[in-house]
Amino acid sequence: MASKQQTSRKAAGTRAAIRRPQARAANGRTQGDAGDDIGLDALVGHAGYAVRRFQLWIFQDFIKTLATVDIRPTQYSVMTVIGANPGLSQMAVAKRLGIERARLVHLLDSLEERAFVSRIPSATDRRSHALHLTGPGKTALVQFKRLAAEHERHVADKIGRENREQLLRILACFT
Amino acid sequence: MASKQQTSRKAAGTRAAIRRPQARAANGRTQGDAGDDIGLDALVGHAGYAVRRFQLWIFQDFIKTLATVDIRPTQYSVMTVIGANPGLSQMAVAKRLGIERARLVHLLDSLEERAFVSRIPSATDRRSHALHLTGPGKTALVQFKRLAAEHERHVADKIGRENREQLLRILACFT
DNA sequence: AAAGATTGTTGTTGACGACAACAATTGATG
DNA sequence: CATCAATTGTTGTCGTCAACAACAATCTTT
Numbered sequence A, B: 001m002a003s004k005q006q007t008s009r010k011a012a013g014t015r016a017a018i019r020r021p022q023a024r025a026a027n028g029r030t031q032g033d034a035g036d037d038i039g040l041d042a043l044v045g046h047a048g049y050a051v052r053r054f055q056l057w058i059f060q061d062f063i064k065t066l067a068t069v070d071i072r073p074t075q076y077s078v079m080t081v082i083g084a085n086p087g088l089s090q091m092a093v094a095k096r097l098g099i100e101r102a103r104l105v106h107l108l109d110s111l112e113e114r115a116f117v118s119r120i121p122s123a124t125d126r127r128s129h130a131l132h133l134t135g136p137g138k139t140a141l142v143q144f145k146r147l148a149a150e151h152e153r154h155v156a157d158k159i160g161r162e163n164r165e166q167l168l169r170i171l172a173c174f175t
Numbered sequence C: 001a002a003a004g005a006t007t008g009t010t011g012t013t014g015a016c017g018a019c020a021a022c023a024a025t026t027g028a029t030g
Numbered sequence D: 001c002a003t004c005a006a007t008t009g010t011t012g013t014c015g016t017c018a019a020c021a022a023c024a025a026t027c028t029t030t
Helices: A041-045 A047-065 A073-084 A090-097 A101-113 A135-159 A161-170 B041-045 B047-065 B073-084 B090-097 B101-113 B135-159 B161-174
Strands: A117-121 A129-133 B117-121 B129-133
Touching: A041 B073, A041 B135, A041 B161, A047 A073, A047 A135, A047 B047, A047 B073, A047 B135, A047 B161, A073 A090, A073 A101, A073 A117, A073 A129, A073 A135, A073 B041, A073 B047, A090 A101, A090 A129, A101 A117, A129 A135, A135 A161, A135 B041, A135 B047, A135 B161, A161 B047, A161 B161, B047 B073, B047 B135, B073 B090, B073 B101, B073 B117, B073 B129, B073 B135, B090 B101, B090 B129, B101 B117, B129 B135, B135 B161
Parallel strands: none
Antiparallel strands: A117 A129, B117 B129
C-alpha cells in the first residue's frame, strides 16, 4: 500500500507526454468516452464472461425482488432444500448445494435467529444436527417461493421464455 | 458473536431429544448422509441457481488453466479490452466491462506492476489516463488468449459444443 | 469566476469461496 | 476393549468481489 508511488496523478504534467496525436483505437474512436461501441475482441467468444454478466444481473434482480422479505439467493436455496428434505445434516446440505460447511454455519445462524430454521440434535449421531423448518419458516418459505417465481418471470422477460428453458436444460448437469 | 449460546453442541445431551424415531424425509432417506438423491424442489426451476453453479465451475477451470501465467478472469477481460481499444480511459473500461471504477484501480495496479499495462496521462484531459498495453503486455496477451481458448474447449467438452454456442447466443445481450 | 459534473483514488462494508485448525463424536482396527 | 483415523460442527483467517461514500484534481457549463 505504501509502495504505490503514483507516477501519474499528483505528478501529472511533469512527464512530457511525447506521443503522436493519439494512437487511434481499433475502432474509429479517439478517446475513451461514453461511446458504447467498444469492441470486446476475444471476450465475445468466452462463455465465462457472458455467464458472469448474466449472474450479476440475475442475482441483483433476485435480491431486489425479495428485498421486502430480506432473503438472499443462498439463504433461499438453503431453506428450499431443508424444506424439501427435513432432517438433513449440515454436511449433507452443504455438499448438495456446493456450499462450504464453514459458510453454512453462518447462514444457518442467521436463519435460526429469524426463527426460520432450527437445528435439532440428531438422535443417532450426537455430532450432527437434523435441520428442520420451523412453523413460521414453512409459512415464510411459501411466500419466498412466490416472490422467487416472480423473479423467474423477470428472467424470462429478459432473455425469452424459450431461451430460459433451453438454458435450464443446458445447465441441468450442474444442479 | 458473543451472543450465540450454542444450545446444541456443548450442552448436547442435556436436552432429552424427545422425538419419534426420525421424521422420515420426503425421500426414503432417514438421515442426512452421503446419498446423492436429495431433492432440490423449487431450485431446479431457477436459472439463477444453475448459473451460479456453472459460473463457479467455469471460473475455477479458467483460473486453473491460466494458473501458469497467474491471470484471473477479470484481469484477462481488462487486458483484452485494452488490447482491442488502446487509449481508453479507466471509466470507459469500467463501464464497458461492468466493473466498478474503484475496483479497476487495483486491477490496473497489479497489471501495471507486472508491466503489462501502462497508464499514460491523457493529452486532452488531465484527469484521465489513456490505457495501453506495453510491449511485453501484448506478447503476454497472445499467450493468455491461447490458454483461454483451451479453457473454452474445456467448457465445450463439459456442456457440449452445440450447447455452448447456444448459450453464447442466449446470453449475448449481456455482453 | 462560480457551481456542478466527471475522473481517479482511497476506504469501508458485507457476501462469498477456500483453507486450516479444533473439540466432540463416531467408526474401524488392532 | 483400547486406540487411531475419519467425520461433524465450529471458529478463524485470507483473498476476491460488488456496492457505497468520500475526496482532490480537473473539466464543463453558465
